[in-house]
Amino acid sequence: MSVINHLREIRTGKGLTQKEVADALSISKDSLSRYETGKQDPRLDVAIRLSKYLEVSMEILYDVAAD
Secondary structure: OOHHHOHHHHHHHOOOOHHHHHHHHOOOHHHHHHHHHOOOOOOHHHHHHHHHHHOOOHHHHOOOOOO
């Protein structure tokens, strides 16, 4: 399951650059770019940090429909 569906959209909607998010999460800008393009999925701990930093649920980040 990829975060490609919403990660870039959420980040840009909040007016954040890849560098700002990467620096805040202590990951490389290249890693964040790979997450956004679907070339790589983040590890669970990184996905949780992304969710918290961007203030969105994991369901939204991963585009999982909540029942």
